[in-house]
Amino acid sequence: MRRRKSFYLTLSVLSVLLLSAAVFAASSGALTLADAIAKTPKGPERGMINPDGAPGFLGIPGAPEVNYLWAFLWAVWVGWIFSTVGAFGGIMAGVGHITIFGLGDYARGFKNTSPVLNRLITDSIRVSNQWLVSLSALISSINYYKMGRLVLPLGIALALGSVTGSILVPVLTAGKIRLSEYIGYFGLCVFVIGGFLFYETTPRGQAQKKNARAAAKAFEEAGGGRKNRGAADISEHGVKILQWSLRRVRFTFYGVEFSFAPVIPVIGGFFIAALASFLGIGGGFLFVPFLTSIAGLPMFLVAGTSALTVLTGMIMSIFSYMVIKGVVIHWPLIGVEMFGIFAGSMLGPRTSRYIPDIWLKRLFVVLALYVGIRYTSKGFLGYSIVPPF
Secondary structure, three states: OHHHHHHHHHHHHHHHHHHHHHHHHHHHHHHHHHHHHHHOOEOOOOOOEOOOOOEOHHHOEOOOOOOHHHHHHHHHHHHHHHHHHOOOHHHHHHHHHHHHOOHHHHHHOOOOOOHHHHHHHHHHHHHHHHHHHHHHHHHHHHHHHHOOOOOHHHHHHHHHHHHHHHHHHHHHHOOOOOHHHHHHHHHHHHHHHHHHHHHHOOHHHHHOOHHHHHHHHHHHHOOOOOOOOOHHHHHHHOOEEEEEOOOOEEEEEOOEEEEEOOHHHHHHHHHHHHHHHHHOOOOHHHHHHHHHHHOOOOHHHHHHHHHHHHHHHHHHHHHHHHHHOOOOOOHHHHHHHHHHHHHHHHHHHHHHOOOOHHHHHHHHHHHHHHHHHHHHHHHHOOOOOOOOO
């Protein structure tokens, strides 16, 4: 009971910090956006603001107007994929905002005519991605904790390291990154990680993860946890902490013991959160390889632990962007997407237990390779070598 109260108290504090960003955001960034619009050339051509156009994204006249039905449906997918594999929520949110909704091409149009507006829209896209990931991470953390599939000490250790990185990068980069740079690095990181995870699905890579394979097999043989319906069963078969100290944490999952030194995830959390904050995503695509390769966890434990860590990083990053740097977002669009995120994030933990551990990892790899190739080529070559072109 005390353990559960501590968990929910932690989530409550994180949620209050997240909401505080919304309270102060509008007044912090409105003047900056208004100044950028006022200084941008007026006219109907690309790279100009059409004063006769209907207000669209961020209230800019002539900006793209996102179809809210498509926004909702895409958000359901974003919530499902993040809550299933513990990653790609921010990346899929980015695919929607940048490509499907046309905000990326719109921002690129101001590259030469209004660089300030180009960067403001880019920052808005980055923060919009993070809002969607934050809600999915919150819901996923609660669901996986109840299922006994979240390693709380590991999530906290990663989160402690992520706090500094999530604050530092927005302060240093907000308003200074062109969209082409953002997309190129975005894709390159995903592509590299996808290749690394592919290795782990090979027989040689699998052979190095004996404990993870044993725990995954026990979980699958138990029917994906469906036989464990009571709190006592979850306590016995789910994550059970044996030792929690500054030097070593030990726990079991379905009878298989794991351990780690807390200092390692603290350091890892700092570098992962710094890169994730720069890219404007949740960082799950980096936390997942860390948790499977360095911590040696099965995928059934990765999604929930990654979600808790991502939640902390996103709260700090959103606060830094919106309160410290004054970045603004389009609230009508975000509001609609939040409903989709909620639906998808409730489905993910309940469907992932039906998917074998290795196929969860392969799903991660397929998405990483596709997204990585697309955005690396688009960012550095100027065009995508995979559809949509």
